[in-house]
Amino acid sequence: MRWGKKFAAGALSVTMGAAGAGLVTAAPAQAAAKYTCKAYASMDKLGRPTAYSTCKAGSGKAVKQHRVVIKCDQVQGAREHVMTWTLYGPWVGPGQKSNVRCGTKNFLRGFSAQTK
Known part of the structure; x- marks a missing residue:
């Protein structure tokens, strides 16, 4: 046994x-595996700001996942005060795109790519 x-x-x-x-x-x-991640922004057909991030192999830092971050300004109310919204795209692998879009009546304030 x-x-x-x-x-x-x-x-x-x-x-x-x-x-x-x-x-x-x-x-x-x-x-x-080292990647260089960049974010890009544009306008869609309805005039909404959109952003996406991609990673390309090369010199840079070790990346497991990345996502895009976009900041949108929205004018609200009768006195037209500005609200800033920060929206985050989904975490994706280095070979995929992370997309995010602001709503209607928004203006693009900034965009960037985050990695982990």
């Missing part, structure tokens, strides 16, 4: 060791 438990535990550690070794070699390859 004891020999069977030790054999099963040994087989489990060998199996986990092989899988763990595969993960260890894959992790540094992903961490070494």
Whole structure:
């Protein structure tokens, strides 16, 4: 009985060791990938400010995910006071685009790309 438990535990550690070794070699390859992320802004057909961010491989820093951030000004009320809204796009991988759009009657104040 004891020999069977030790054999099963040994087989489990060998199996986990092989899988763990595969993960260890894959992790540094992903961490070494460096990207340069940029944000771009434009107007859509209805005149709303839109922004998107992309990442390209090259010199830069290690990036796992990125998103676009846009700041929109909206004029409200009879006295026309300005409200500033900050909108965030979804977190996406380096090979994808992150999009976000302001509402109607908004003006573009600024945009940028965030990474993590």
